[in-house]
Amino acid sequence: METLRERKKRRTRESLLRAALELFTTQGYEHTTVDEIAEAVDVSQRTFFRYFAGKEEVAFAVQNITEAAFVAAVRARPPHEAPMKALRQAFLEGWDAIRETVESLVPVELYLRMYRTIESTPALLAAHLRRSAATEETLARLLAEREGVDVDTDPRPRLAVAVFAGVIRVTERQCSLREDFGPEALRTLSAAYLDQVGSALTGNWRAA
Template sequence: MHATQDETEPPSAPSAALRPGLRERKKQRTRDALIRSALELFAERGYEGTTVDEIACAADVSQRTFFRYFAGKEDVALAVQQMVETHFFEAVCERPAAESPLTALRTAVMSSWDTIEEAIASVVPLELHLRTYQMIQTTPQLIAAHLRRTAELEDRLTEVIARREGLPPEDPRPRILVAAFSGVMRETGKRWGLLMEQDMEEFRRQTAAYLDQIGPALAENWRS
């Protein structure tokens, strides 16, 4: 068993003015180490075959420290995916008000790809994230949790779109649009997740191609 790290500052820590920033960086390093350790173990032993104790030991921290950062295995398994979704949501919120709702959603997805790979790579190797994404798609407990979080994200996106357009909460159009958009994203992700040889650029291309079909797919007559 490895010796575990504690969460306290060493006696020689810099002045009090610097301590909050140092503590936050240390916490972020510990959190990232737990994520990397967990995803590496999941890739090696499978989700069900990995315990919280093993994750904590691999990250060189105590089990108590693990639970300071994550509620359990499910939480740490979805941590990077949650980061991706948060990145996308923030991109939607930053889109110009003059854009149509669908354009704002589509552009936010495509533009967020410009920086998300770097953000992922700062925590785990991109290839490990891709393997984890496939694991999420094929593990009942994780896909259920992922879909639950997706539903929560859809609610937040609906509120943003309604507010952008100055619509009352009872107007169904924002929710219908977000549901259609999310359906396309889920279908693209599901297909891509089954083909591990594909890279992020291919995922981006497929996503753009699928999103471009929302309008035609909603046309009244597909035969014309």
């Protein structure tokens, strides 16, 4: 059971997180200081650094949690599933749980706004791509372990993850360009795009 001290610490961390994302999305990441984030929660700069190493860490705090949840969901998929199906089902079937995790920290609307901020901020976009590459490598090694292959000699795990990540990247970008795109629309679009991977890669695109 969570103690009173632990509850207070969790609430302070979540308050700092929400305040940071609000400031990043309203006045810009580059124009927001740690002092402003701390002041918004009525704590000291020193308190901020007890919870986060800096602005970049707090900017990606929610994404860190959702990515870890997705990796865990892939790891939990039935061993008989083909790799691409395991990735697809982990994403789609784990959607509600991941959404609930986000909502326990920040409003989903704020989470989506933050993604648009990441897309439009060069420093954050570079960090996002670097972090995504690390997550993709984790997933590739997980798939290789599931399938009993060597990730360093068999290209298929990295190729499968690259294709899957590319689809998610496309749908996330679509979401970032349209403010009327909500979580369910993103899930539906992702499912539709994943269903087209086979024909997109091997089919003839030209009309008969």
